[in-house]
Amino acid sequence: MIELDGVPELVDPVMVAAFEGWNDAGDAASTAVAHLDSEWKGEVFAALDAEDYYDFQVNRPTVWLDGGVRKITWPTTRLSVVRVGGDKPRDLVLVRGIEPSMRWRSFCNELLGFAHELGVELVVILGALLGDTPHTRPVPVSGVTSDPDLARTMDLEETKYEGPTGIVGILQEACTHAGVPAVSLWAAVPHYVSQPPNPKATLALLNRLEDLIDLRIPLGELPEDARAWQVGVDQLAAEDSEVAEYVQTLEEARDTAELPEASGEAIAREFERYLRRRDGSGPAAAPGSHATESGDPGTYLRDSPGGRPKPVRPQRPETTEGAAGDTGDTTGATGDAEETTGSGSGEGAPGAADSKEPPESSED
DSSP: OOOOTTSOOOSSOEEEEEEESTTBGGGHHHHHHHHHHHHTTOEEEEEOOHHHHOOTTTSOOEEEEETTEEEEEEEOOEEEEEEEOSSSOEEEEEEEEEOOSSOHHHHHHHHHHHHHHHTOOEEEEEEEEEESOOTTSOOOEEEEESOHHHHHHTTOEEOOOOSOOOHHHHHHHHHHHTTOOEEEEEEEEEGGGOSSOOHHHHHHHHHHHHHHHTOOOOOTTHHHHHHHHHHHHHHHHHTOHHHHHHHHHHHHHHHHHHGGGTTTHHHHHHHHHHHHHHHTOSSOOOOOOSOOTTSOOSOOBOOOSSSOOOOOOOOOGGGOTTOOOSOOOOOSOOGGGEEEESOOOOOOOOOOOOOSSOOOOTTO
């Protein structure tokens, strides 16, 4: 039984979740939740038992020194709560962790137990995938749901994806079966520059989240970081004529595909966001070739399960269909998504097995 005696009654709570690993290309999704937690000074109120859900040979604990005392940090999933002030205060329940290695159904049920006890009205799950998208254009972000009524009322796509899925897809379906409204937001990260961080993709997810829940999110240094990231990738691409040619091909394909809507909803949405930020309207911040799980056409792949993503040299355009480059896992024990216990022994370097095939399925 879940008891939350230390958590105050929440106001119009929305749960926002992201998980490192297969669903988190460029660490874009997990960084977005970490940004919310940092900007709004989130207070951790619960952490799932790492022993129940993680294979420690895949996500290894780390040893560190605290005043000369050795301690072990275990990979886990934490829940924190933040209150956003303004004329219409609202609470966010932030879920940040690592994609579990086992017992996915129990994992989702435990998170839904928290959502039920806290009175969560909407679950938004953030994800990022690798795609044939140029780094010079706005990051595509798709909003999908399994609920046809929610798709209609919130102007979302009803997911038609079939194939291997990660914890984002499983949690969304668990929410649907439990009668909890749930939305997944997916950002497409250029596969030829997949290594983290990717502040441009993180910024795109936060902008889409802002539109979805009608909440002004303080962006801090993210816009400047995104500009610096793009300049850096521009410089790297300019040093290789093949890469530059490939990026130009992606640009032409993207521009051709989006030309009919260049003056439509996309521009209107950006203009509304500009007015909201300028006037301070809305709650103020407190001090490929296949359909993909995101619902978009294109060659989109998840991060693979081993190691960290590495920058790759894209193939020539005529040979790139379905390719996502060499990628690696973005999993691993990180400070903000872990729980700390007392001292212990046993240490070793984490292994990294490169793979391009998603290992988990919805039966995990």
